[in-house]
Amino acid sequence: MLTAFEKAVGKPPEELRVPSNVVEKAKTREEILEIFQSSCPESTVYHLSNGSFMALSQDNESVQPHPRCIVVLDDVFCIFIGTLENTSDLRRHYGLPRQATEAMVVVEAYKVLRDRAPYPPDQVIKDLQGKFAFILFDARTDTLFAARDRDGSVELHWGMAGDGSLVCSHNLDIIIDACGKFCSPFPPGCIFTSGSGLMSFVHPMHKVRAIRREDDNGQVCGVTFQVDLYTRIPSIPRTGSASNWADITLVKEENNIHP
Template structure:
């Protein structure tokens, strides 16, 4: 799995830029996609606007524990890795058919939050029980949403590309090839959205902070994001019908068109 978004859509935490002396070696979005397609020629790629893209390969996939899937519903793109243990309950809760997959459930949960829910994202993500990681992009509103289960059961890395873009992948080798050392594990039990940035759905009243690591020479060689249980946030804003996720998305300038108009899918080899 690979997903890359320009800085205007998925503004990466500045700590991913550390160590700064290696960012110049990181690739651009175009170079990252070219490298991915060379190593995974059978991959499916969704081309979005402005050079953003989402790609999925089933190479070396574990069907039993970490199956991968991608769906597109009403201009919402979602790559899902893993298994939800309470899929049946979630289907009934959201009124979905028995054939609905985990990725479809996640898309429906997001749409409910975006359109109707009077509560923050952490309240809904807590209902997802299992081992999972997912990347979701709402092409209509330009909204990015990513999450990883509370135990970190599914590998998920995020990084900063050479042009400042945000990069996601479950494959550490892909991340290293694309971004050098400007990457970190996506923290377990956390969500990242375009409007709110990085937050914890396990400890929503506490801030997620970055801790740097140094080598023997005192140079910064890596960063880890963790929940600071010693610092309590003063409040968590509640999201209602008058201020949903879509309202927090970047504004599309006149003449640029919307995201959905420019999204296409290409299956390599077809």
């Protein structure tokens, strides 16, 4: 699997920016795709706006640790790697037929999140139980959505190409070839959207911070993203929520106030 989204669409985290000392080793989207297609001539490639693309190769699928597929539904493109343990429950929840694959379930979950449900993204992704990683792109809104399961069971790496594009792949060698060594594992238990950035769906009230790595010469050679459990994101209480009603009841009891 390989995806590349031009900077204005992918909006990669600034921490992924290639340092000046290695920028010459990073490639453009066109060069990255050419190399990928030359090594995987039977791959499926979807060309998106402004030179962005999503590609998937089925080569050697029988020896891969996880199944992979790509689907396109209502201008939503999704590459899914892995399996969901609760696919049947999710099909019923979203009103999908028994033939719906994991990728189709993810697309439907995204569409519900986008169009109908006032749920935060972390609540939707928490419903996905299994070993997975996926990249989803909504061509109608130019929205990128990516996620990796909480245990990091499926490989997913990302980096910034020489032209500033956001590049993602389950194959570390592909990422290194495209972006140089300045790349990073996509953090487990996290989601990334081009609108809201990177967040943890396991710890949604805590920030995900970037920690830069240095080589023996003190040169920055990469970055790792980790959840900062010591820093809590300020939140605005949701008026009328069950927790707020519980708080009000507690205050009334403490003050012997009866309705």
